[in-house]
Amino acid sequence: MKRRARSHCPISFALDTFGDHWSLLVLRDLIFKGKSRYQEFLASDERISTNILADRLSRLENAGIITRKNDPINKKQILYAPTKKGLDLIPVMLELVRWSIKYDSETATPKKFIRELEKDFDGLADKILSQFKR
Amino acid sequence: MKRRARSHCPISFALDTFGDHWSLLVLRDLIFKGKSRYQEFLASDERISTNILADRLSRLENAGIITRKNDPINKKQILYAPTKKGLDLIPVMLELVRWSIKYDSETATPKKFIRELEKDFDGLADKILSQFKR
DNA sequence: AAGTATAACTTGCATTATGCAAGTTATACA
DNA sequence: TGTATAACTTGCATAATGCAAGTTATACTT
Numbered sequence: 668m669k670r671r672a673r674s675h676c677p678i679s680f681a682l683d684t685f686g687d688h689w690s691l692l693v694l695r696d697l698i699f700k701g702k703s704r705y706q707e708f709l710a711s712d713e714r715i716s717t718n719i720l721a722d723r724l725s726r727l728e729n730a731g732i733i734t735r736k737n738d739p740i741n742k743k744q745i746l747y748a749p750t751k752k753g754l755d756l757i758p759v760m761l762e763l764v765r766w767s768i769k770y771d772s773e774t775a776t777p778k779k780f781i782r783e784l785e786k787d788f789d790g791l792a793d794k795i796l797s798q799f800k801r
Numbered sequence: 802m803k804r805r806a807r808s809h810c811p812i813s814f815a816l817d818t819f820g821d822h823w824s825l826l827v828l829r830d831l832i833f834k835g836k837s838r839y840q841e842f843l844a845s846d847e848r849i850s851t852n853i854l855a856d857r858l859s860r861l862e863n864a865g866i867i868t869r870k871n872d873p874i875n876k877k878q879i880l881y882a883p884t885k886k887g888l889d890l891i892p893v894m895l896e897l898v899r900w901s902i903k904y905d906s907e908t909a910t911p912k913k914f915i916r917e918l919e920k921d922f923d924g925l926a927d928k929i930l931s932q933f934k935r
Numbered sequence: 936a937a938g939t940a941t942a943a944c945t946t947g948c949a950t951t952a953t954g955c956a957a958g959t960t961a962t963a964c965a
Numbered sequence: 966t967g968t969a970t971a972a973c974t975t976g977c978a979t980a981a982t983g984c985a986a987g988t989t990a991t992a993c994t995t
Binding site for chain 2: 673674675676677678679680681682683684686687688691692695712713714752755756758759760762763764765766767768769770771773774775776
Binding site for chain 1: 941942943944945946
């Protein structure tokens with residue numbers, strides 16, 4: 668169940684850490700969609716199954732990319748959140764978005780987001796990041 | 802053997818296209834390491850197996866990310882090359898490199914590359930791209 | 936206090952993908 | 966004509982994923 672590090676090539680390292688079909692989608696939900704709960708991740712369009720979700724959440728936590736804690740208000744819920752290490756993947760994800768906008772003629776990316784991305788990549792990255800400050 | 806598109810979320814689209822453990826490594830070899838032949842890909846540190854390599858090459862070709870043609874000089878060899886669509890993944894890969902440099906204490910990224918990346922990301926991207934012009 | 940609901944997982948099992956070794960086909964060079 | 970090499974393909978064991986059902990720990994309701 669554990670992926671071995673194949674080499675210390677930086678691209679390989681990144682892929683070994685989060686380069687599967689689901690990890691970045693969970694992170695997308697956390698960072699771009701403001702989700703933070705198990706049930707919210709489950710409800711995403713791509714239909715992740717419960718065992719895979721649980722597995723990816725624990726891997727991402729072990730990798731230091733997200734944190735897990737009890738909701739202080741609703742004590743039976745768990746809250747997940749991205750760490751700095753996770754938030755540092757915002758530029759990676761925005762580049763993925765930029766590429767997909769260009770090559771997926773049916774992209775579901777909102778017009779406004781596309782405009783912001785094209786006009787000021789770094790500004791958009793900062794703006795998204797700033798939602799997690801404090 | 803085919804991954805279904807799960808949604809038209811741009812991140813999901815990108816992952817469905819090249820988001821497995823090997824596709825980007827092949828593209829890395831093509832773009833960053835100047836490789837273009839089957840045997841060269843096979844020789845990489847990560848030890849891809851022959852069936853997976855053949856599968857990924859044909860998927861990447863089907864996706865329009867690489868091309869395949871006979872070597873006009875050595876007629877028994879095949880030459881693979883990135884298309885514009887493939888070269889447009891340079892920024893994605895450079896962001897992966899940037900992240901891995903930051904979080905992999907044992908990264909194998911050359912010092913010079915790190916310096917260039919930190920000093921002028923877009924310039925480095927252009928420089929790599931320009932090697933494929935003409 | 937007992938019963939019901941809900942959130943966050945686990946478990947079991949079928950299906951699919953991957954890894955490894957060996958085999959095949961088509962040049963090309965000796 | 967024979968041998969080497971490049972680019973695959975095939976068969977099979979192992980590992981990862983998908984799906985449905987089950988479990989555990991709160992919390993809310995009566």
